[in-house]
Amino acid sequence: MSVQTMKAARFHAFGGPGVLVYEDAPRPEARAGEILVRVRAAGLNPPDWYFREGFTSLPDEWRPKVDFPAIPGTDISGEVEAVGDGVSGFSIGDEVYAMVNFPEGMAGGSRGYAQYVAVPASHAAIKPVGVDHVHAAGAPMSLLTAWQFLVDLGHEEANPLQPGPHVPVPLDGRTVLVNGAAGGVGHFAVQIAKLKGARVIAVASGKHEALLRDLGVDEFIDYGKTTPEDVVRDLDLVVDSLGGPTSSRFLRTLKRGGALFPVFPLGFDGHDEADTLGVTVSATQVRSNGAQLAELAPLLASGAIRVAIDSTYPLADVSKAHARAAEGHLQGKLVLTVD
Template sequence: MPTHTMRAVRLHEHGGPEVLRYDEVPIPVPGPGEVLVRVHAAGVNPPDWYLRGGLTTIPGEPDSTVSLPVTPGTDVSGVVEAVAADVDGLAVGDEVFGLLRFPGFDGSAYAEYVAAPASDLARKPAGVDHVHAAGAPMAGLTAWQFLIALGHDRPSPFQPVPHRPVPLGAGTTMLVNGAAGGVGHFAVQLAKAKGAHVIAVASGAHEAFLAELGADRFIDYTRSRPEELVHGVDLVLDTVGGPDSRRLLRTLKRGGAQFPVFPGDFDDEETAKLGVTVSLTQVRSNGAQLAELGGLLDAGTVRVAIDSTFPLADARAAHERAARGHIQGKIVLTVAQDA
């Protein structure tokens, strides 16, 4: 292959996993504030299959920025190959990871090379390989911005007031619904690192996994309904969402809060009667926060669970795996490197 081209997965049309095509395209040139990253691994996330399925507008953004063909992907781990003249702090050869240009659909991480905003990147933790690093950015930052610190002052597309995380500590009890998934397994670990008591809700196959992550109590949702077993918790993080999300309000104490990662169907009168709040936010790229998370990854305080990996050329199979659900941790695409 000529040195000025690369392989990338692109969408020429919207549809099922079969529309993902493995193309030969020009290697991008980094613009102002950007670096060129040689990709070693790319994470697979819900916005990737939303884009594939036809969603082209991010909540809060008035217009679509998508024009076909488009390369999906936002999570990346790799090595800096070139640096724009105005970029400080990164150099050729640095190992980096990041969530690129989110919220938006122009991350273009499903490729052998990607032009990445330097501000979206952090140095990859030395003790974490590229596959695990690529699984961290979107899921880890989502958990971080819901639970630890929002990290920006952008208006929320979902509510008129800014999202405010609830302080977590030894006196806090948090229930995580969908605890074995990407965001959920980070949330369990971050809450435990703060000293909180964590109740994990997932299917029974994930019980041992979540115990290893530190969950204090496990509920198999296929056998029991959390709202019938749990009451008086301080915080619910619901990574599943949907019309059933509101039933988890009944697990909260008065003054408690529920954070749905995906918008649900809530009734203002019901939440007022229960004396609880519902708040959500939209994850945003943040290299500085990712560096903080990277420190926890390097220390072993938090780890990335990998559900499965697929070669970049087999992105279709990765999306088919995602569609089957019951994911434990993250799905990651790997990019072969020349010897």
């Protein structure tokens, strides 16, 4: 029996953006518990380039085995093409969006940079009404990250990043600083914090001020002109969407009893200082969750949460999209359009 094919963006060895090639690949099928989605748009996220590079930022013991050729991508929006056994709640033709198989399938399985992807039904939700595929595909990973950090963890899986589970903190009436506020996670974090009643301070480069003011931030700090940790004090929460070793600089901006949430916690070395200051440092690994995407869909449909798009690229130009990501300073999300 001949194998059906599709177009996909794959890589046959680890490397830079140039290793990504647009080529024919086997088309997946919907197994039990899955839906097959005809992809119309696919969002880009940092794990996509971590995957392409070989997870070099992760400790050796955390690096999953990769079978080549590999297809990156978790975030998709499209139409249901087929429904597997045991699936309810989805029908052929439904427009859906999803974060697919993350983190459990981060190095293999059916992936999003393709014309078709098999999605566990529990990871998908009906696409927000009135939101096009590009904007829907820009939401899942970044929006779920912000939501799971700030509002609802959404699962009871063991936390690989710290001894105990991540616990969101109350936001109503609190002062929250978001670093990297114009990026994928950051621009959702400022909107969620505002929705939940917080006073929000956004830190980003000056070119992003208009967007962030439009999203409702109460105060804007241009890090190119002002060092935020030198001028801000008595915060209740800092969400550092950049994370890493430099997150510890925000500890002194927090009041005793406050919290620092580094979205990328690897390399953080300020735990002793945090203990001395009485500050909680906590992080979590975002996980696929179709029920949360269904909960968030009305907020996206109403415009209460908006998806900012930096730029779009055809799937065939995937290497150009990854090169744009490497430049940094994104305003919102990068999205691939899929013919």
